[in-house]
Amino acid sequence: MEYSNGPVCIKDLERIASKVMPSGAWGYYDSGANDEQTKLDNMTAFDKYRLHPRMLRDVSNISTATTILGQPVPTPLGVAPCAMHKLAHADGELATSRAASQHGGVMILSTYSTTSLEKVIAQGNSNMQYWMQLYVYKERSVSEQIVRRAERAGFKALVLTVDAPALGRRLVDARNKFNPPAHLHLENFIDPEIVNNPDGYGADLSKSASETFGATFGANGDQSLSWENGIAWLKSITKLPIIVKGILTAEDTRLAIKYGCAGVIVSNHGGRQLDGTLASIDALPQVVEAAGDKIEVYMDGGIRKGTDIFKALALGARAVFVARPVLWGLAYNGEAGAKHALDLLQSELELTMMLSGTRTIGEIDDSYILEPESRWVQSSVRRQQKKVNQLRAKL
Numbered sequence: 001m002e003y004s005n006g007p008v009c010i011k012d013l014e015r016i017a018s019k020v021m022p023s024g025a026w027g028y029y030d031s032g033a034n035d036e037q038t039k040l041d042n043m044t045a046f047d048k049y050r051l052h053p054r055m056l057r058d059v060s061n062i063s064t065a066t067t068i069l070g071q072p073v074p075t076p077l078g079v080a081p082c083a084m085h086k087l088a089h090a091d092g093e094l095a096t097s098r099a100a101s102q103h104g105g106v107m108i109l110s111t112y113s114t115t116s117l118e119k120v121i122a123q124g125n126s127n128m129q130y131w132m133q134l135y136v137y138k139e140r141s142v143s144e145q146i147v148r149r150a151e152r153a154g155f156k157a158l159v160l161t162v163d164a165p166a167l168g169r170r171l172v173d174a175r176n177k178f179n180p181p182a183h184l185h186l187e188n189f190i191d192p193e194i195v196n197n198p199d200g201y202g203a204d205l206s207k208s209a210s211e212t213f214g215a216t217f218g219a220n221g222d223q224s225l226s227w228e229n230g231i232a233w234l235k236s237i238t239k240l241p242i243i244v245k246g247i248l249t250a251e252d253t254r255l256a257i258k259y260g261c262a263g264v265i266v267s268n269h270g271g272r273q274l275d276g277t278l279a280s281i282d283a284l285p286q287v288v289e290a291a292g293d294k295i296e297v298y299m300d301g302g303i304r305k306g307t308d309i310f311k312a313l314a315l316g317a318r319a320v321f322v323a324r325p326v327l328w329g330l331a332y333n334g335e336a337g338a339k340h341a342l343d344l345l346q347s348e349l350e351l352t353m354m355l356s357g358t359r360t361i362g363e364i365d366d367s368y369i370l371e372p373e374s375r376w377v378q379s380s381v382r383r384q385q386k387k388v389n390q391l392r393a394k395l
């Protein structure tokens with residue numbers, strides 16, 4: 001698809017990626033679980049929160065600088081962990097890492113990266129923090145060695161994904177009988193020192209092609225993982241801060257505090273795991289309230305515009321992460337495309353801040369947002385409904 005001046009929003013990138021990617025890979029990136037209710041809710045739920053901007057403030061200088069885990073970063077916008085960036089572009093995670101470095105902030109690298117963690121972090125600079133995403137395996141030594149490598153390479157935190165004891169049921173992948181192309185490798189498992197049977201972990205994806213890769217995923221993960229045997233174990237083997245990804249409730253937030261986590265990511269895995277949960281943005285307030293000032297709260301899921309980022313920050317997220325938009329950028333034009341996706345979101349955030357009368361991230365709070373139950377939103381909804389009814393009556 002041709003855009004004379006290039007894609008001007010994330011939706012443009014999505015359309016292009018859907019055209020240029022092979023259908024199996026596109027389906028894998030795009031799909032949510034089951035009816036995809038949660039995947040869709042993640043995006044549409046933002047619409048319920050209306051902005052409540054203030055005028056006539058000096059907005060000649062806007063800064064998106066903030067701190068994450070006590071370290072300064074130029075922006076609260078980061079890259080969520082995604083498996084297999086080489087499905088989008090041959091340069092894969094190297095391109096994403098270079099793009100993210102020009103932009104600054106946090107990049108979370110998936111364990112199921114198609115580029116080794118050492119190569120990915122080598123593309124970074126002082127504007128960047130890299131966090132390593134983990135799944136905990138039955139064979140704990142495999143997880144432990146990934147932790148050791150991440151520590152040696154300079155990753156600043158570990159992100160334990162807790163919403164995937166098994167892969168969600170993604171009907172598109174099932175229909176497509178999707179398996180990644182055989183030439184791709186899950187490079188973090190290609191290390192004879194750490195994994196006795198790298199192919200058992202899908203390292204050589206051609207070897208797992210006879211079964212679905214979801215089965216490969218499920219076979220190794222420790223489904224008995226719990227707060228006691230998982231978080232406490234991880235804390236016993238590393239000094240890196242632990243962030244738990246996939247939290248949707250106040251109850252689990254309190255447990256994350258109890259077990260000494262540094263932060264939680266409010267996430268439903270982009271709607272790819274349990275279909276029917278709350279949209280991330282709707283789950284955020286209860287997590288923020290339970291977290292107080294004890295741990296940092298981040299969120300991902302459905303962010304496609306600068307106003308979405310602003311709304312998440314207003315509801316208490318310290319930072320937000322995007323997955324599919326970056327993959328779409330990568331599919332469009334490798335490193336430049338991934339950077340384009342991040343640049344679009346960053347510039348839209350800056351514009352939203354300016355138009356809302358906020359100059360710093362610290363100024364953005366819930367006074368800039370009207371929650372769905374607010375009487376102003378309700379009366380606007382009622383007025384719209386009345387117009388719809390009048391139009392219907394004329395038909």
Ligand SMILES: Cc1cc2nc3c(=O)[nH]c(=O)nc-3n(C[C@H](O)[C@H](O)[C@H](O)COP(=O)(O)O)c2cc1C
Pocket residue numbers: 028029030042080081082083110111112133161245267268269270271272300301302303321322323324325
């Ligand atoms: C193709 C794809 C692969 C993903 N792989 C991982 C992964 O390896 N580990 C993980 O914790 N989350 C993974 N996720 C979930 C994302 O980190 C994130 O939670 C979610 O996609 C955010 O929603 P968004 O895509 O609407 O931005 C993946 C998501 C996608 C779309």
Ligand SMILES: CCCCCCC(=O)C(=O)O
Pocket residue numbers: 083112164201202213214216217269272
């Ligand atoms: C054997 C590779 C499985 C990768 C699963 C990654 C993931 O979390 C996803 O949502 O997809």
